[in-house]
Amino acid sequence: MRRSSLAPLALLLGTATALPSYGHLNDLLSRGNKNQDGEFAVDLVRNDNYRRNGAAELAWAYAKYNKNPKDFHMGGNSRVSPGMTGATGTVVANNQSYDREYLSPIYMGTPGQLCWLDIDTGSGDLWLFSTDTPAFYLDGQEIYHPKNSHTSVDIANASWSITYGDGSYAGGGIYRDTVQIGNVTLHNATVESATAVSRSLTTDPVMSGILGLALNHSSTTYPQQPTLLDSLRPTLEKNLFAADLKYQNAGQYHFGYVNESAYTGNITWRDVLPQSGFWEFYLQKIHVQGDNVWRMHNWPMVADTGTTLLLLPTDLVELYWSFVPGAYMSDVYYGWVFPCNATLPGFDFGFADDNTWNATIPGHYFNFQNVSDTLCYGGIQDSMEPFGILGDAFLKALYVIFDMEHSRVGLAAKKLLS
Numbered sequence: 001m002r003r004s005s006l007a008p009l010a011l012l013l014g015t016a017t018a019l020p021s022y023g024h025l026n027d028l029l030s031r032g033n034k035n036q037d038g039e040f041a042v043d044l045v046r047n048d049n050y051r052r053n054g055a056a057e058l059a060w061a062y063a064k065y066n067k068n069p070k071d072f073h074m075g076g077n078s079r080v081s082p083g084m085t086g087a088t089g090t091v092v093a094n095n096q097s098y099d100r101e102y103l104s105p106i107y108m109g110t111p112g113q114l115c116w117l118d119i120d121t122g123s124g125d126l127w128l129f130s131t132d133t134p135a136f137y138l139d140g141q142e143i144y145h146p147k148n149s150h151t152s153v154d155i156a157n158a159s160w161s162i163t164y165g166d167g168s169y170a171g172g173g174i175y176r177d178t179v180q181i182g183n184v185t186l187h188n189a190t191v192e193s194a195t196a197v198s199r200s201l202t203t204d205p206v207m208s209g210i211l212g213l214a215l216n217h218s219s220t221t222y223p224q225q226p227t228l229l230d231s232l233r234p235t236l237e238k239n240l241f242a243a244d245l246k247y248q249n250a251g252q253y254h255f256g257y258v259n260e261s262a263y264t265g266n267i268t269w270r271d272v273l274p275q276s277g278f279w280e281f282y283l284q285k286i287h288v289q290g291d292n293v294w295r296m297h298n299w300p301m302v303a304d305t306g307t308t309l310l311l312l313p314t315d316l317v318e319l320y321w322s323f324v325p326g327a328y329m330s331d332v333y334y335g336w337v338f339p340c341n342a343t344l345p346g347f348d349f350g351f352a353d354d355n356t357w358n359a360t361i362p363g364h365y366f367n368f369q370n371v372s373d374t375l376c377y378g379g380i381q382d383s384m385e386p387f388g389i390l391g392d393a394f395l396k397a398l399y400v401i402f403d404m405e406h407s408r409v410g411l412a413a414k415k416l417l418s
């Protein structure tokens with residue numbers, strides 16, 4: 001078997017450990033793993049650095065799916081007063097940290113420069129803050145220094161740009177460079193460097209950028225460049241990766257293998273909807289604990305590690321919160337809020353063709369944050385679309401496999417630590 005001479009950078013957290021503080025992130029990188037060639041694990045840490053409140057999270061998700069936050073007020077069943085100004089962070093929320101974002105250590109260039117990237121199955125670009133980014137956009141994050149990398153190549157006349165529905169944007173130039181993820185080294189990978197970023201995207205002093213792993217979703221590069229998933233595919237033992245996010249704890253991504261000890265019961269495999277470009281599949285049975293019936297339908301859902309909340313179509317959101325006394329759609333906090341002392345019901349789901357497989361997301365996973373002494377912001381909010389977005393609030397209760405080879409998503413229950 002081929003041996004890599006690289007110092008492995010992945011750390012396997014075997015037990016639930018206390019959350020590392022950001023001052024000690026580098027200490028996390030000292031241990032190796034025992035994987036085969038073409039298999040590697042990448043750690044995650046929760047970013048405790050509070051950045052967005054619930055309303056801003058919602059706005060971010062809408063923006064990502066090109067939904068204008070203003071639509072929120074115009075929605076058919078909107079109970080929002082016409083005078084309110086939108087979701088751009090005007091809501092004051094306690095800066096108590098919840099699982100807003102998970103970051104993974106990735107080394108850019110040669111010699112490797114440590115950057116903390118948000119692995120995002122809901123987008124297709126790998127972009128970073130860099131020495132090309134004007135200082136006033138930066139907030140202390142680790143950035144990419146292409147000139148310090150002797151493998152970086154500036155691609156002349158190539159560019160990228162993402163414009164979100166709410167008018168926020170990011171864009172810049174493109175390099176080819178070496179990218180190390182786990183102990184896999186990708187040569188000549190496409191690295192998008194930010195020269196302009198909206199202020200709303202830059203206020204996180206830890207996140208260096210985003211690593212998009214959407215299925216068959218082209219990046220915003222022009223002319224079109226290979227995505228990271230394109231570069232990664234040939235190096236993987238199995239053409240898949242898995243997310244093992246954890247509730248208020250560090251998690252892992254597994255590339256090239258399924259970790260049999262990370263889940264319990266059977267894996268259910270769901271085909272990705274043709275032509276979607278996202279990791280999108282149908283949820284078919286839904287049950288809110290306390291309800292006396294299961295609801296059946298084909299609800300398209302996108303598995304998106306880059307979204308924090310669970311966003312569901314309006315009818316499901318109303319169904320869920322109808323089981324929480326005192327919950328209401330707030331025009332002050334811009335979303336569903338509930339009395340913090342309420343007990344949130346669990347959310348069960350399954351599939352029409354497999355009655356032996358059901359899973360539950362525990363209710364307390366949907367307590368996103370306090371917004372006042374007595375009110376909390378819900379982790380389930382309205383997608384304002386017929387499809388839903390299975391963000392971290394949902395995914396962290398499961399072991400989730402993203403299978404490029406068969407264009408399918410595997411879901412399995414796992415032992416939850418809390």
Ligand SMILES: *[C@@H]1O[C@H](CO)[C@@H](O)[C@H](O)[C@H]1NC(C)=O
Pocket residue numbers: 012013014015035041244254259260261262
């Ligand atoms: C597999 O998952 C278990 C449980 O999460 C974890 O302790 C272990 O480190 C993982 N091993 C690999 C090789 O991913």
Ligand SMILES: *[C@@H]1O[C@H](CO)[C@@H](O)[C@H](O)[C@H]1NC(C)=O
Pocket residue numbers: 002003004008032033034035036037038039040183184
């Ligand atoms: C990753 O590291 C392990 C152990 O250090 C090694 O056996 C394996 O070959 C490495 N994988 C790659 C793709 O280099």
Ligand SMILES: *[C@@H]1O[C@H](CO)[C@@H](O)[C@H](O)[C@H]1NC(C)=O
Pocket residue numbers: 050095096097
């Ligand atoms: C909340 O913000 C205040 C002021 O910025 C800061 O002093 C405090 O440490 C923060 N608390 C948490 C839990 O992040």
Ligand SMILES: *[C@@H]1O[C@H](CO)[C@@H](O)[C@H](O)[C@H]1NC(C)=O
Pocket residue numbers: 156157
């Ligand atoms: C880049 O664009 C400029 C202006 O359009 C052109 O002069 C130059 O030849 C281009 N360079 C490459 C490498 O395509």
Ligand SMILES: *[C@@H]1O[C@H](CO)[C@@H](O)[C@H](O)[C@H]1NC(C)=O
Pocket residue numbers: 176188226
């Ligand atoms: C790097 O990748 C690009 C795009 O796939 C390709 O055109 C180029 O030849 C590659 N360069 C090297 C040195 O492999």
Ligand SMILES: *[C@@H]1O[C@H](CO)[C@@H](O)[C@H](O)[C@H]1NC(C)=O
Pocket residue numbers: 265266356357
């Ligand atoms: C797993 O699937 C097998 C075959 O369909 C079934 O017999 C078994 O009961 C399932 N196990 C669990 C834990 O659901």
Ligand SMILES: *[C@@H]1O[C@H](CO)[C@@H](O)[C@H](O)[C@H]1NC(C)=O
Pocket residue numbers: 215216272273274275276277407
């Ligand atoms: C994704 O692309 C691969 C390779 O082009 C193709 O085989 C597969 O069917 C596509 N998957 C979806 C869901 O479109």
Ligand SMILES: *[C@@H]1O[C@H](CO)[C@@H](O)[C@H](O)[C@H]1NC(C)=O
Pocket residue numbers: 339341342343374
């Ligand atoms: C929650 O607290 C309010 C007062 O703040 C009280 O009226 C209500 O009964 C409490 N509900 C529960 C379920 O404890």
Ligand SMILES: *[C@@H]1O[C@H](CO)[C@@H](O)[C@H](O)[C@H]1NC(C)=O
Pocket residue numbers: 285294350355356357358
């Ligand atoms: C899963 O849910 C269905 C309801 O559609 C129920 O009939 C079945 O018994 C459940 N299975 C398990 C294993 O809980």
Ligand SMILES: *[C@@H]1O[C@H](CO)[C@@H](O)[C@H](O)[C@H]1NC(C)=O
Pocket residue numbers: 094340341370372373374
């Ligand atoms: C947050 O909510 C909890 C109840 O879930 C309450 O006990 C606590 O006082 C609240 N904290 C703040 C800072 O409002």
